[in-house]
Amino acid sequence: MKNGSAATRRVQRIARAAKALDVALLEGSLGYMLRRAQLATFAEFGKELEALGLRPGQFGVLAVIGRNPGVTQSEICTALGIQRPNFVAVIDELEGRGLAKRGAAAYDRRANALSLTPAGRRVLERAELAQRAHEARLAARLGPGGQERLLALLSRLVESGRGETLSEDR
Amino acid sequence: MKNGSAATRRVQRIARAAKALDVALLEGSLGYMLRRAQLATFAEFGKELEALGLRPGQFGVLAVIGRNPGVTQSEICTALGIQRPNFVAVIDELEGRGLAKRGAAAYDRRANALSLTPAGRRVLERAELAQRAHEARLAARLGPGGQERLLALLSRLVESGRGETLSEDR
DNA sequence: TATTGTTATACTCTATAACTATA
DNA sequence: TATAGTTATAGAGTATAACAATA
Numbered sequence: 239m240k241n242g243s244a245a246t247r248r249v250q251r252i253a254r255a256a257k258a259l260d261v262a263l264l265e266g267s268l269g270y271m272l273r274r275a276q277l278a279t280f281a282e283f284g285k286e287l288e289a290l291g292l293r294p295g296q297f298g299v300l301a302v303i304g305r306n307p308g309v310t311q312s313e314i315c316t317a318l319g320i321q322r323p324n325f326v327a328v329i330d331e332l333e334g335r336g337l338a339k340r341g342a343a344a345y346d347r348r349a350n351a352l353s354l355t356p357a358g359r360r361v362l363e364r365a366e367l368a369q370r371a372h373e374a375r376l377a378a379r380l381g382p383g384g385q386e387r388l389l390a391l392l393s394r395l396v397e398s399g400r401g402e403t404l405s406e407d408r
Numbered sequence: 409m410k411n412g413s414a415a416t417r418r419v420q421r422i423a424r425a426a427k428a429l430d431v432a433l434l435e436g437s438l439g440y441m442l443r444r445a446q447l448a449t450f451a452e453f454g455k456e457l458e459a460l461g462l463r464p465g466q467f468g469v470l471a472v473i474g475r476n477p478g479v480t481q482s483e484i485c486t487a488l489g490i491q492r493p494n495f496v497a498v499i500d501e502l503e504g505r506g507l508a509k510r511g512a513a514a515y516d517r518r519a520n521a522l523s524l525t526p527a528g529r530r531v532l533e534r535a536e537l538a539q540r541a542h543e544a545r546l547a548a549r550l551g552p553g554g555q556e557r558l559l560a561l562l563s564r565l566v567e568s569g570r571g572e573t574l575s576e577d578r
Numbered sequence: 579t580a581t582t583g584t585t586a587t588a589c590t591c592t593a594t595a596a597c598t599a600t601a
Numbered sequence: 602t603a604t605a606g607t608t609a610t611a612g613a614g615t616a617t618a619a620c621a622a623t624a
Binding site for chain 3: 463465490491493494516517518519
């Protein structure tokens, strides 16, 4: 319709660009900035993993199995903060794709001893290369010493939260 | 069954406690630690918001509307990184609960000018109190100057990511 | 009795295509 | 043509209850 002449629209656009929304309250908030930073880095890492058909969570599981062959599903779940029922589909898919397998556990016939297949080890190796490259890129953005400082700060937040969220039985 | 005598189980449990899973690769990774820290802080903040019937995302929306009355849905979406279709349900709920309302925009009859109701302002005020308390608690965990250092580091990660994820039209 | 893995289920968050009414 | 809001839909991720086998 009329009303929105070219001039009017221009004025409106300039007014919006000028004010640019006040989001200072959020951008000064640790919780919000943690979320934005996490989403940004995960999206980036996820894109790089796409070539391997992995998502970040699957990479984490493969990495833990790779360094802890024989680990059980419950152990992975408590270590990574995954609900046990939700882990079934995860390991189902990894096993279905021939990357990991469920074996008999030595001392407990209820438990599954997880391990990587040779194919799983190859995929993990490539994924770890991608991860190291990604971490290096993040470190470069943070400047000298930034990575170490950020890790130290984050671990403080994770450790304090742990008492409430993860293991009350440790 | 037999096999798992008390002694055997004890040995097994001690072995597991001793090795305690090697997750060093993940805990030395910025991406993973960002995720764990973000989940921990969001879970904590979410619990505190529960009394107000808000989730962290809804708090963010209320906060942006509160400081930018007349803001449109699209503007909020680009500012907060929400897909426009997903925002409909968000503002539907806030409006249905009488906390926000959609009004006529001044220069564009397609757009909705969002604003808070008096009830919305009261809820936001209480939520901001909870948020300040939460942020203060996080800051305490980080030690002197930790909050400022962490915010500075996180903003570096968010800014670099922005070119790819949010606005290519800026 | 407690724990491991499992099924079923539900809810949130996120992502994409396509429509309408305006611009 | 392009944009704002919307619908429909699908996929992840996450959470809880309950069950069988085993401890």
